[in-house]
Amino acid sequence: MKIFQREQRSLFGEILDWMLTPLLLLWPVSLALTWLVAQSIAGKPFDRALEYNVQALAQLVTVQAQRPSFNLPQPAREILRADEADQVYFQVLGSQGELLSGERDLPPPPDDERPAPGETRLRDAEMRGVDVRVAATWVQVPGAAPVLVQVAETREKRSVLATEIIKGVMLPQLVILPLAVLLVWLALVRGIKPLSELEERIRARKPDDLSPLDDRVVPLEVAPLVSSVNDLLTRLKSSIATQKRFLADAAHQLKTPLAGLRMQADLAQREQVDAEQLKQSLKLIGRSSMRATHTVNQLLALARAENSSKAMVRQPCDLAALAIEAVRDTVPRAMEKKIDLGYDGVQPRTPGVTLQGNPTLLKELIRNLLDNAVNYTPSSPDHPGVVTARVLADPAGHALLLEVEDTGPGIPEGERELVFQPFYRALGTNVDGSGLGLPIVLEIARQHHATIAIQDARPGQVPPGTRVSVRFDATATQPEAVTATQAA
Numbered sequence: 305m306k307i308f309q310r311e312q313r314s315l316f317g318e319i320l321d322w323m324l325t326p327l328l329l330l331w332p333v334s335l336a337l338t339w340l341v342a343q344s345i346a347g348k349p350f351d352r353a354l355e356y357n358v359q360a361l362a363q364l365v366t367v368q369a370q371r372p373s374f375n376l377p378q379p380a381r382e383i384l385r386a387d388e389a390d391q392v393y394f395q396v397l398g399s400q401g402e403l404l405s406g407e408r409d410l411p412p413p414p415d416d417e418r419p420a421p422g423e424t425r426l427r428d429a430e431m432r433g434v435d436v437r438v439a440a441t442w443v444q445v446p447g448a449a450p451v452l453v454q455v456a457e458t459r460e461k462r463s464v465l466a467t468e469i470i471k472g473v474m475l476p477q478l479v480i481l482p483l484a485v486l487l488v489w490l491a492l493v494r495g496i497k498p499l500s501e502l503e504e505r506i507r508a509r510k511p512d513d514l515s516p517l518d519d520r521v522v523p524l525e526v527a528p529l530v531s532s533v534n535d536l537l538t539r540l541k542s543s544i545a546t547q548k549r550f551l552a553d554a555a556h557q558l559k560t561p562l563a564g565l566r567m568q569a570d571l572a573q574r575e576q577v578d579a580e581q582l583k584q585s586l587k588l589i590g591r592s593s594m595r596a597t598h599t600v601n602q603l604l605a606l607a608r609a610e611n612s613s614k615a616m617v618r619q620p621c622d623l624a625a626l627a628i629e630a631v632r633d634t635v636p637r638a639m640e641k642k643i644d645l646g647y648d649g650v651q652p653r654t655p656g657v658t659l660q661g662n663p664t665l666l667k668e669l670i671r672n673l674l675d676n677a678v679n680y681t682p683s684s685p686d687h688p689g690v691v692t693a694r695v696l697a698d699p700a701g702h703a704l705l706l707e708v709e710d711t712g713p714g715i716p717e718g719e720r721e722l723v724f725q726p727f728y729r730a731l732g733t734n735v736d737g738s739g740l741g742l743p744i745v746l747e748i749a750r751q752h753h754a755t756i757a758i759q760d761a762r763p764g765q766v767p768p769g770t771r772v773s774v775r776f777d778a779t780a781t782q783p784e785a786v787t788a789t790q791a792a
Contacts, residue, residue, distance in 0.1 A: 498526060619660070711761070
C-alpha cells in the first residue's frame with residue numbers, strides 16, 4: 305500500500321513511501337496498544353483498593369445466635385462512600401441469599417466463578433446501567449454457613465487515569481513524528497545526493513565525450529550501475545568508430561567508379577572523337593556504373609543483414625534446395641567467365657538438411673560465396689575454372705555443413721581473418737569487387753549461430769584453391785559470437 309501515488313516512479317519518492325507508510329500505519333496501532341496497556345496500568349491500584357475494602361468489610365462479619373450478622377459503623381460507611389469521582393457500593397449476603405447489609409441490586413458472582421473462602425475475585429459487571437468493577441469474597445463464619453461480601457466501584461477514576469497516561473505518551477509522539485519525518489527526508493536528500501551529482505556530471509559532458517565515468521566517487525550500491533554504463537559507453541564508442549570507418553571506406557569505394565564515370569563522360573564529350581573511341585568510353589562508363597551499382601547493393605545487403613538480427617523471422621529451411629537455387633542463379637555469370645559451376649551434395653528433402661532460419665538471408669549467404677568464388681577463379685577455354693557448392697548433412701540432425709570451393713589462387717593463412725573485414729580485398733588480385741561479400745556472409749552466419757572456416761581446397765597443389773565451410777549447429781539454442789576460424 306502506498307500513500308503517495310505517482311505517474312512516474314521516483315527513487316526518492318519510492319524510498320520515502322516505504323519508510324513513511326509503515327511509520328504512519330504503525331502509529332494508530334501504537335495508540336491502540338498504548339490505550340490497552342494504560343487501561344491495565346490504571347486499573348491495578350484501584351483493584352488493590354477494592355480488594356483491601358472487601359477484606360476490611362469481611363472482618364466485620366460476626367455470628368450472633370448461630371446466625372451471621374454484619375454491623376458497619378456509620379463513620380466507616382461514610383468513609384467508604386466518600387468518593388467524589390466514583391460511586392462505591394457494597395453488599396453482604398447470607399448463605400441463603402438473604403441481604404445482611406448494603407445494596408440489594410448488586411449482581412452476585414456467577415456460580416462457576418465462586419471463589420474459595422478467603423479468596424478475593426475481581427470481575428466486571430453492571431450496576432444500574434453503569435459499568436462497575438466488583439471485588440467479591442466468601443467469608444467462613446464459625447458455626448454458620450459462608451457469607452458473601454462484595455464491593456463495587458464505578459470506573460470513572462480508571463478512565464481518567466488511563467486518559468492521562470495516553471496523553472503523557474502520545475503527546476510527545478505527536479511532536480516526535482513530524483520531526484522523524486523531517487529527519488527521514490533530510491537523510492534521503494543526503495543519500496540521493498551522489499546520484500544527483502552523477503547526473504550533473506553526465507549532463508555536463510560534451511556530446512562526443514564517451515570516456516568512462518569515474519566509479520570511485522559513487523556509493524558502492526551505484527558502482528555496478530556506473531560499471532554497466534561504462535561498458536555501454538565503451539561498446540557505443542566502438543560501434544561509432546566502426547560506423548565512421550565503414551562510411552569512410554564506403555565513400556572511398558564509391559569515389560573510384562564515380563570518378564571513372566566522370567572522366568569517361570568528359571572524354572566522350574571531346575571534339576574529334578571517332579566512333580570507336582566513343583564506343584570504348586561508353587563501355588567504360590557502363591562498367592563503372594555496374595561497379596558502383598554492385599557496391600551500393602552490397603552495402604544495402606550488409607546493412608539489411610545487420611539490422612535483421614532482432615526481427616528475423618525463422619522457419620524450416622531446406623539448405624540443399626537453397627544451395628541448388630543459388631547455383632542456378634549464378635550459372636549465367638559462370639558461363640560468361642567459362643567457369644564450370646556445379647552442385648555436389650545431398651539432395652533436397654534428405655533427412656538432416658533442414659534448419660530453422662531465414663531463407664532469404666541464407667540464400668544471400670550462399671550467393672555471396674558463389675560470387676566470390678566465380679570472381680576470384682581464373683578461367684579460360686583451355687583451362688576452365690571449377691566452382692563447386694556442396695551441402696553435407698548429419699543424418700542424426702546434429703550438424704549441417706555448407707561448402708563452396710574453387711580452383712582459384714587461394715587465400716594465404718595470414719589473410720583468412722582479414723577477408724571478413726568490410727572492404728578488405730586479398731593482395732595480388734585485380735578482380736573488381738566491393739570487399740563486402742564475406743562480411744555479409746559472416747553476419748548472416750552469426751545470426752544463424754554458425755561458424756565459418758577457410759582452408760585450401762587442394763593442399764599442396766598450385767594453385768591451391770579455396771574452400772569456405774559454414775557449419776550450422778542444430779543443437780545451438782542461444783546466440784553465439786561467430787568467428788572466422790583458420791583451418792589447419
